[in-house]
Amino acid sequence: MDFNDTAEEAAFREEARGWLAQNAAPFSIEPSGLAEDEYNALCKKWQAVKYDGGYAAITWPVELGGRGGSPIQQVIYNQEESRYQVPSSIFAIGLGICIQVVNKFGSDDHRERYVQKALRGEEIWCQLFSEPAAGSDVAGIRTSAVREGDGWRVKGQKVWTSGAHFCDFGILLVRTDPDVPKHKGLTMFIVDMKAPGVTIRPLKQINGRSDFNEVFFDDVFIPDTDRLGAVGEGWHVCVSALMFERHAVGNTLGFLEYNNIMDIARDTELAGAPAISDGRIRERIVDMYINSRAVDLLTYRAQTALSRGTLPGPEQSIVKAIGAYQGQQASYLAMDLRDQFGMLAPGELGEAWGIVEYSWTWGAAMRIAGGSDEILRNIIAERVLGLPGDIRVDKDVPYRELAA
Amino acid sequence: MNFDFSDDQKLFRDQARKALGDACPRKEVRRILETGASHSEAATSALAALGVTGAAIPEEYGGLGLGYYELCIAAEEAGRVLAPTPLGSSIFLAAEILLSAGSDRQKADWLPKLASGEASAAYCDAAANGALPRFVDGRLHGKCGPASDVAGAAFAIILGAEPDGGRSLFLVPFGGDGIEVRTMESVDPTRPVSELAFDGARAERCGAAGAGPDIISVVKRRAAILVAFEQIGGADAALEMARDYALERKAFGRPIGGFQAIKHKLANVYIKNEVARAHAYYGAWALSNDAPDLPLAAASARISATAAFSLAAQENIQVHGGIGYTWEADCQLFYRRARFLALQLGNVFEWQERAMNALEQSNAA
Ligand SMILES: Cc1cc2nc3c(=O)[nH]c(=O)nc-3n(C[C@H](O)[C@H](O)[C@H](O)COP(=O)(O)OP(=O)(O)OC[C@H]3O[C@@H](n4cnc5c(N)ncnc54)[C@H](O)[C@@H]3O)c2cc1C
Numbered sequence: 057m058d059f060n061d062t063a064e065e066a067a068f069r070e071e072a073r074g075w076l077a078q079n080a081a082p083f084s085i086e087p088s089g090l091a092e093d094e095y096n097a098l099c100k101k102w103q104a105v106k107y108d109g110g111y112a113a114i115t116w117p118v119e120l121g122g123r124g125g126s127p128i129q130q131v132i133y134n135q136e137e138s139r140y141q142v143p144s145s146i147f148a149i150g151l152g153i154c155i156q157v158v159n160k161f162g163s164d165d166h167r168e169r170y171v172q173k174a175l176r177g178e179e180i181w182c183q184l185f186s187e188p189a190a191g192s193d194v195a196g197i198r199t200s201a202v203r204e205g206d207g208w209r210v211k212g213q214k215v216w217t218s219g220a221h222f223c224d225f226g227i228l229l230v231r232t233d234p235d236v237p238k239h240k241g242l243t244m245f246i247v248d249m250k251a252p253g254v255t256i257r258p259l260k261q262i263n264g265r266s267d268f269n270e271v272f273f274d275d276v277f278i279p280d281t282d283r284l285g286a287v288g289e290g291w292h293v294c295v296s297a298l299m300f301e302r303h304a305v306g307n308t309l310g311f312l313e314y315n316n317i318m319d320i321a322r323d324t325e326l327a328g329a330p331a332i333s334d335g336r337i338r339e340r341i342v343d344m345y346i347n348s349r350a351v352d353l354l355t356y357r358a359q360t361a362l363s364r365g366t367l368p369g370p371e372q373s374i375v376k377a378i379g380a381y382q383g384q385q386a387s388y389l390a391m392d393l394r395d396q397f398g399m400l401a402p403g404e405l406g407e408a409w410g411i412v413e414y415s416w417t418w419g420a421a422m423r424i425a426g427g428s429d430e431i432l433r434n435i436i437a438e439r440v441l442g443l444p445g446d447i448r449v450d451k452d453v454p455y456r457e458l459a460a
Numbered sequence: 461m462n463f464d465f466s467d468d469q470k471l472f473r474d475q476a477r478k479a480l481g482d483a484c485p486r487k488e489v490r491r492i493l494e495t496g497a498s499h500s501e502a503a504t505s506a507l508a509a510l511g512v513t514g515a516a517i518p519e520e521y522g523g524l525g526l527g528y529y530e531l532c533i534a535a536e537e538a539g540r541v542l543a544p545t546p547l548g549s550s551i552f553l554a555a556e557i558l559l560s561a562g563s564d565r566q567k568a569d570w571l572p573k574l575a576s577g578e579a580s581a582a583y584c585d586a587a588a589n590g591a592l593p594r595f596v597d598g599r600l601h602g603k604c605g606p607a608s609d610v611a612g613a614a615f616a617i618i619l620g621a622e623p624d625g626g627r628s629l630f631l632v633p634f635g636g637d638g639i640e641v642r643t644m645e646s647v648d649p650t651r652p653v654s655e656l657a658f659d660g661a662r663a664e665r666c667g668a669a670g671a672g673p674d675i676i677s678v679v680k681r682r683a684a685i686l687v688a689f690e691q692i693g694g695a696d697a698a699l700e701m702a703r704d705y706a707l708e709r710k711a712f713g714r715p716i717g718g719f720q721a722i723k724h725k726l727a728n729v730y731i732k733n734e735v736a737r738a739h740a741y742y743g744a745w746a747l748s749n750d751a752p753d754l755p756l757a758a759a760s761a762r763i764s765a766t767a768a769f770s771l772a773a774q775e776n777i778q779v780h781g782g783i784g785y786t787w788e789a790d791c792q793l794f795y796r797r798a799r800f801l802a803l804q805l806g807n808v809f810e811w812q813e814r815a816m817n818a819l820e821q822s823n824a825a
Contacts, residue, residue, distance in 0.1 A: 191781050193711040216782045260787035262777075262795070326809050336809060384774065391647075391799060392807040396586045396606055399653065399803040401645035416647075420777050420795070421785045428781065430721040450713030458713065 059356075061132070068129050072111070072136045079105050084140040088402075088410055096180075096222055099143045103177025111137075112175040113151075120159070121172040131359045149218055149301075150174055150181030154227045156300045158246065161284040161293050166246070170225065182223040183301075184214040184247065184271060185294060191216070192431050194229070195239045195291055196450075198459065199273060201230040207279040208232070208245070210253075213272050216425075220256045220269040223249050228278075229294050232287055234456045241455055242290030246282040253277070263417040301426050309376075309422060311383025311415040312390055314344035324393045331393055340389055347382055351375050370440050373432045376422070381429065384419030387412050463741065469529055472510075476537040479506045484541040486790045492544040492650045493793070496643075498611030499652075503543040508577025510534060513551055517559070522572030532689045532744040539693025542797050544650040546580040546609030548690070548804065552683040554581035554617045557629060561667030561675045566631060570615065579614035582607050584656065585676055592621040593658050595630060599638070600663045605655030608804060610634075610641050616656065619672045620663070626670030630663040637661065648800035650793065680805055681758040681814075685743035688765035691801050692740055695733045695765070695772040698794040702726060702772075702779040709781075722779060729772045736761070736768035756822070759815035766802045766811075773798035 061069055083102045090098070106112050107121065114130040116122025123129075155174040158166050173179040190196035199212025210230055220226065226247050233241035249256070253276035258266035285293040318341055321332040331337050354375055358368035390412045391398030394405070402409040423429045437443045450458050465473070483506035492500055507513055512534040517523025524530075531551070538547055555574045558567055573579035584607030587593065593602035604618055615633045622628055632639065638661035646653050667675050703726055706717030716722050743761035746754045773794040777784035784791040802808070 186782065189710075191711070193713075196711070262785055262787060262792040264787065268782075327813050334809070336812070388770065388799075388802070391803060392809065395807045395810070396803055397588075398807070399646045399648070399800055400606060401647065403645040416799075420774065423778055424781050424785060429778065430719070430725075433721065446712065446719065448712060 065128060065132060068125075069132050069136065072133050075109055075111070076136055076140060079109060080137065080140040080142050083142045085143065086141070086407065088407060092222070095143060096146055099146045100177045102142050102144060103147060103175075106142075107176040116159075116175075120167060121175045127359055131356075146180055146219060146222065147177060149183050150179075150223070153183055153297050153300045154181035154225075157227055157244070157284060157293060157297045160296060161244070162246075163281075165281070166284075170246070179224040180219065180222060182217050182220045182226040182249070183297065184217050184220070184226045184228040185297075186216045187213060188215050192428060194294065195242065196458075197229060197231060197242070199228075199230045200234070201232050201243065201245070201278070203232075204277070206281075207277055210245075210247075210273045210276045210278055213270065215270050216259070216268045217256075217271050218268045218425075220249065220271050221258050221266075225249060226271075227284065227297065229290055231455065232290070234459070235454050236288075237452050238450065238455045238458060239291040240288060242294065243287050244284040244290045244293040245278050246284060247276070247278055251276050251278075261417070262420070263413070298427065309379045309383060309418075310411070311379060311419055312386035312411055313348050314341045316411060317341050317344060317386060317389060317393075320390055320393050324395070326393075337389075337393070344382060344386065347378050351378060370436055373427070373435055376426065377429055377432045377436075380419055380422035382419075383415040384423065387416035387419060390415075463745075465529060465533065469533055472530055473533045473537065476510055476512070476534050477540070479510055480537050480541045480543060482506075484543050486542070486793065489542045489544055489650055489793050490790070493796075496649065496652075497544075499546060499609065500544045503538070503541070504545045504580075505577065507534065507538065507543070507545060507547060512538075512547070513577045514575030516551075517555060517571055517575040521567055521575060523575040528686075528748045529744055531686060532740070532747075535686045535689035536693040536740075539690030540697045542650065542694060542697070542793050546582070546613065548651075548683070548687060549583040549609040550574055550580040550613070552686040553583040553679060554615075556679045556682055557583075557617050557666060557675060560679060561629065561671065562631075563666075566664075566666060570631075573614065580609065580612060582610040582613040582616035582654075582656075583618070584608070584616060585619040585672075587619075592619055592627065593630075593656075595620045595622055595628065595663065595665075598662060598664070599660045600630060600632060600658035601660060603655055603657045605642075606644055606646065606653035607656050608651065608653050610654040610656065611643070611652060617666055618656065618663075619676065622669055624670075627672040628669050629666040629672045629675055631666045632656075632658070632661055632663040646800070647803075648796035650796065651800050651804075681755055682747055684758045684762040684805055684811070685740065685747045687801055687805055688736065688740040688743060688761035691765035691769040691798075692733060692736050694794060694797055694801070695729070695736065695769040698769070698772040698776040698791075698798075699726065699729050699733060701790065701794075702729070702776040705780055716779070725775055725779065729768075729775055732764070732768040732771050736764040739764045753818070753822070756815060756818035759811045759818065762805065762811045763808060763815060766808055769794075769798040770802060 110123045111133055113122040114125040114133055115127055118124045155171060158170050174181060185194050187197045201208040201210045226249055228245045228247040230243055231241050232243040253274040255272040257270045259268055259270055260266050321337050324331045326334045354371040358371040361368045402413055438445050484500055484503035488500050488502060511524050514523035515526045515530040516528050519525040558571055584604045587604040593600045593604050600620055613634060615631055618630055619627055620630045638659045640657040642655045644653050644655055706722050707715055709716045739761040743757045746757035776794055777791045780789060780791055783789050
């Protein structure tokens with residue numbers, strides 16, 4: 057066990073730090089003041105700079121636009137980059153999940169066509185899995201694809217598709233065989249979000265923003281060459297994607313942390329004394345620190361596993377299960393610290409209060425997105441602890457009978 | 461032992477539930493959220509028609525003089541439908557301040573109007589950085605806020621500063637010169653709050669000079685019990701919404717309510733709601749009988765009801781999954797109101813202090 061950089065790692069850190077100082081600083085901004093298209097344009101610009109600097113995909117081979125580096129180098133780069141507030145959130149799903157799936161399950165033609173453009177930020181990707189009647193139970197999707205000539209006709213509806221309204225491509229899970237049990241009749245495709253028959257309708261969220269969408273497919277044609285994995289192997293591809301998703305989330309939720317609470321508690325009073333000297337607040341701050349630090353350390357454990365070429369354990373599930381709930385609870389604490397003023401919005405209390413509102417609304421969302429709190433615990437209980445799963449009534453029944 | 465409402469009171473609850481359910485369905489609450497209207501006329505007049513506004517106001521001031529049980533019951537029903545109405549500021553706070561500290565003339569002028577619902581009142585005891593409006597020669601200068609339920613109110617009762625630094629309550633009629641009102645952005649636009657800027661507005665003292673904090677402390681304690689009923693009403697409605705959805709929504713071939721994770725989640729909400737209800741009911745008795753342990757009863761009702769509503773609102777979103785996070789779903793109405801009510805009467809830490817002080821006193825005795 058050693059947290060110090062080796063000589064090689066130190067050299068890489070030096071290099072990345074120097075490059076970031078030159079290139080990231082101009083992009084380090086508070087995004088809240090920007091309109092969506094301005095923010096997206098800035099994300100694209102930054103991603104291109106990052107790609108050209110050789111940092112877009114450190115562990116990927118050079119031929120694909122990567123750097124041919126090690127997982128530890130990726131960790132080091134992430135640490136250094138996190139000192140800046142670079143605009144990148146629109147790529148989280150595309151680069152964290154979709155393009156990884158394309159790389160793993162696609163053909164050489166796919167990699168050539170899509171990977172570099174995605175890494176350079178020229179094309180953005182979304183994930184089209186969830187449907188109105190199938191979220192946690194994503195294998196229950198209805199959207200169907202039926203063979204036609206050298207391709208497929210797709211009909212159905214997706215929902216909660218983050219970023220669909222500004223995305224160029226998506227990975228799309230569909231049902232290609234309703235006569236077999238539900239996990240067996242699925243297939244994954246690449247879909248062009250601008251193809252005829254694709255309609256995207258933004259959905260308004262609790263916070264008034266529209267980051268996610270409904271996406272309708274009205275007889276959309278997809279060539280068979282845009283298939284990812286074999287026909288009927290969609291569930292396997294989907295599970296891989298969900299693994300990437302859990303690894304992509306990491307400690308980047310951006311919710312209130314112990315240090316934010318410390319700042320607020322220094323500026324507020326409880327029972328006539330600075331709140332930071334109050335035992336109740338001190339306990340909460342320490343609890344938050346314990347969790348946050350554990351999240352960092354668990355991430356190191358996952359990265360260590362990766363650097364040895366083994367798959368990380370359930371660490372990242374723990375990270376999300378802790379982080380989202382803590383963010384939500386911390387928002388209440390922050391509001392309570394400001395007493396009656398805590399009911400006011402950032403428009404009244406200043407931009408710095410944005411993180412409280414964000415943790416309040418987005419904390420609730422992240423307890424649901426990407427595997428809900430309950431599903432993550434089921435995974436830990438069943439896959440890690442080996443406890444029996446729920447009795448399943450739908451597993452071996454042909455999908456057609458379930459849907460009837 | 462009889463720890464329950466009477467048959468008449470239960471009958472009144474059924475009436476209130478029906479009337480408020482008709483007057484204030486969720487789409488009415490949503491209308492307020494989306495249009496920025498100050499309050500629901502329908503909910504407000506339903507409460508007046510039920511006699512709620514005047515229930516605890518003595519007959520000599522135009523009220524029904526029924527005491528607090530009916531008000532508690534109505535508060536729960538108003539909370540259940542998330543009624544966007546100034547009940548809290550106007551009746552739980554302003555009317556109580558007038559009753560306990562107002563002059564005979566102030567009572568005679570304003571209480572009948574509050575009782576009949578003809579007028580409502582705003583309330584505010586907060587100002588940025590503690591810089592309260594200053595009272596000089598019968599006029600107020602300076603700003604305060606967040607003040608609740610200002611729009612549509614006939615007057616406000618606010619905490620202000622005397623030239624000698626003492627803090628007093630002041631009654632400020634609206635409609636005169638020297639008051640500017642600005643709606644503030646807040647967590648729950650269905651219970652709007654405002655900033656009041658005074659530039660020489662006429663005001664009169666309500667209660668003795670320098671007595672503001674003491675009056676507030678006593679009145680807030682009474683209001684805490686009434687608001688606790690409002691909170692358990694909201695918490696119960698959120699639990700019902702989650703329970704109904706858990707029965708209807710299917711995943712993995714069965715209703716999600718069949719998964720133990722969801723069952724235990726909702727059972728935990730129920731337990732917290734019932735803990736809060738037990739304290740609220742006891743609070744209703746303590747309030748009605750001016751019991752010696754009212755301070756402890758009020759703090760207990762407040763703390764447990766705040767925790768219950770917070771949990772119920774947050775887990776209602778969780779049970780709904782993705783749809784719970786949309787603007788279209790009503791989950792957000794509970795999530796917003798839970799925060800507003802948690803903060804309106806001061807934070808949980810203040811109430812923990814109150815509870816602990818009371819416990820220390822009774823423990824030492
Ligand atoms: C902000 C946000 C962004 C999203 N972005 C995307 C995206 O880009 N692409 C995409 O495809 N999807 C996306 N989603 C969808 C997300 O994956 C689903 O919302 C999630 O899987 C839950 O599904 P659901 O909403 O249908 O809820 P349901 O599955 O109906 O769940 C409802 C409740 O039941 C519980 N539950 C379900 N099954 C069980 C069980 N077996 N045991 C115990 N409890 C259970 C859940 O935990 C939840 O509390 C997003 C969601 C959100 C909130």
